[in-house]
Amino acid sequence: MFDGFFSDALRFLPILLQGVWMTIAITLCALAFASLLGLVWAFLRVSGVPILAGGSKTITNLIRGVPIIVILFYLYFVMPEMGVQLSAFQAGFIGLGLAYSAYMAEVFRSGIEAVDAGQLEAANSLGMSRTLMMRRVVLPQAFKIALPPYSNNMILLLKDSSQTSIITVVELSMQGKLIAASSFQSATVFTLVALMYLCLSLPLMGLASLLERKYKRGTR
Amino acid sequence: MIVIDSITKSFGSQKVLHGVSATIERGEVVCLIGPSGSGKSTVLRCINGLESYDGGTISIDGVKVDNSARSIREIRRSVSMVFQRFNLFPHRTVLENVIEGPIYVNHVKRDVALGRGRELLDRVGLAAKHDAYPTELSGGQQQRVAIARALAMEPKAILFDEPTSALDPELVGEVLGVMKSLAQEGLTMIVVTHEMGFARAVSDRTLFLEKGMIVAQGTSREILSNPTNERMQDFLRRVSHE
Numbered sequence: 001m002f003d004g005f006f007s008d009a010l011r012f013l014p015i016l017l018q019g020v021w022m023t024i025a026i027t028l029c030a031l032a033f034a035s036l037l038g039l040v041w042a043f044l045r046v047s048g049v050p051i052l053a054g055g056s057k058t059i060t061n062l063i064r065g066v067p068i069i070v071i072l073f074y075l076y077f078v079m080p081e082m083g084v085q086l087s088a089f090q091a092g093f094i095g096l097g098l099a100y101s102a103y104m105a106e107v108f109r110s111g112i113e114a115v116d117a118g119q120l121e122a123a124n125s126l127g128m129s130r131t132l133m134m135r136r137v138v139l140p141q142a143f144k145i146a147l148p149p150y151s152n153n154m155i156l157l158l159k160d161s162s163q164t165s166i167i168t169v170v171e172l173s174m175q176g177k178l179i180a181a182s183s184f185q186s187a188t189v190f191t192l193v194a195l196m197y198l199c200l201s202l203p204l205m206g207l208a209s210l211l212e213r214k215y216k217r218g219t220r
Numbered sequence: 221m222i223v224i225d226s227i228t229k230s231f232g233s234q235k236v237l238h239g240v241s242a243t244i245e246r247g248e249v250v251c252l253i254g255p256s257g258s259g260k261s262t263v264l265r266c267i268n269g270l271e272s273y274d275g276g277t278i279s280i281d282g283v284k285v286d287n288s289a290r291s292i293r294e295i296r297r298s299v300s301m302v303f304q305r306f307n308l309f310p311h312r313t314v315l316e317n318v319i320e321g322p323i324y325v326n327h328v329k330r331d332v333a334l335g336r337g338r339e340l341l342d343r344v345g346l347a348a349k350h351d352a353y354p355t356e357l358s359g360g361q362q363q364r365v366a367i368a369r370a371l372a373m374e375p376k377a378i379l380f381d382e383p384t385s386a387l388d389p390e391l392v393g394e395v396l397g398v399m400k401s402l403a404q405e406g407l408t409m410i411v412v413t414h415e416m417g418f419a420r421a422v423s424d425r426t427l428f429l430e431k432g433m434i435v436a437q438g439t440s441r442e443i444l445s446n447p448t449n450e451r452m453q454d455f456l457r458r459v460s461h462e
Contacts, residue, residue: 118307125300127293128293128325129293144311
């Protein structure tokens with residue numbers, strides 16, 4: 001089954017690497033989009049304004065209740081009917097980012113809410129405005145609390161980027177499928193694909209624990 | 221300077237303050253004592269608007285304390301607070317904790333704030349700890365940083381909410397020592413405390429609260445040495461047995 005694994009691997013590697021780049025690109029774009037949008041949801045959620053908080057909660061629940069694939073289908077196949085043409089790549093990272101923004105929002109919100117109430121009292125009694133308190137006291141601490149679950153989501157997002165293959169984004173898993181279909185070397189190809197995903201996610205895990213250790217100093 | 225006029229407050233259906241009135245003059249040191257649940261911390265927290273009150277008024281130099289109004293930030297800038305659990309910012313160094321308010325709230329120039337911050341830390345005996353993080357300090361040291369942080373705002377008054385209650389017994393003295401020197405320098409202080417020795421020796425007046433009411437008050441020396449109120453005698457007896 002694995003006859004000539006290395007010679008085949010060398011042959012497939014350059015093509016698969018194209019898929020790796022696409023996976024990285026779509027993951028980074030989706031991550032940026034998910035983080036920004038997630039921050040927006042989280043801020044609305046903790047704004048103290050009932051209509052904003054309620055709206056944010058409803059939207060994130062809606063997003064969480066719909067499978068990523070369906071969101072992708074919607075963006076790629078339904079939006080054109082409404083006159084919005086998106087490339088597969090655009091639909092892919094927007095859909096993925098949208099889906100993950102709901103999870104990121106939860107991560108940020110729980111980070112913000114986990115900051116000790118005494119910190120808010122101290123900030124308040126210095127006469128800080130709400131914005132200043134957020135910027136100088138709450139967010140720096142919330143960031144540290146949110147870091148481990150955030151990096152966990154980052155890894156999940158990387159792996160879920162494979163779902164964009166369903167709307168014809170030729171990322172790593174799709175590239176693997178194409179080569180496997182044309183070369184009949186499924187075992188070799190998908191082993192390589194798995195190894196490549198590992199090569200991408202293991203450094204992320206390393207980075208996560210590094211950051212966690214770095215920010216340990218100064219936290220109670 | 222600080223006028224508390226028959227304030228009332230309820231937490232849900234539980235009435236915690238039944239019309240508390242007091243006037244604190246500039247330069248006065250006033251202790252609030254009483255059993256736990258008597259409302260002394262609540263009164264203190266109402267003064268800088270950390271809690272709202274339902275009826276009555278509190279005013280500071282003629283400005284009403286109303287924590288739903290924008291003016292509350294101005295009031296908080298002029299009345300600092302020291303907390304039982306210190307509430308230092310754990311992600312900032314000792315010196316950064318002290319200059320945070322001056323720089324970001326009072327818009328003092330950074331180098332001016334730094335100079336003054338160092339001076340204040342020297343004054344509370346922490347000259348060697350500027351760059352330490354709060355977690356690296358003992359409770360007594362943390363509380364002295366918190367006092368320096370409060371002083372850095374150049375407040376009209378400082379409110380102390382049981383500043384030594386979370387400390388190991390051997391660390392209480394260093395914090396009380398700093399507070400005593402502040403009192404002697406003429407700082408206006410309102411102190412919620414269980415340290416009767418401190419109240420007697422340092423404060424001008426003592427108010428005894430029970431069940432949300434001031435049931436006895438007077439000059440500290442007098443009222444703590446010869447309490448006439450029966451409940452207060454009872455309370456002092458229990459405290460001294462601890």
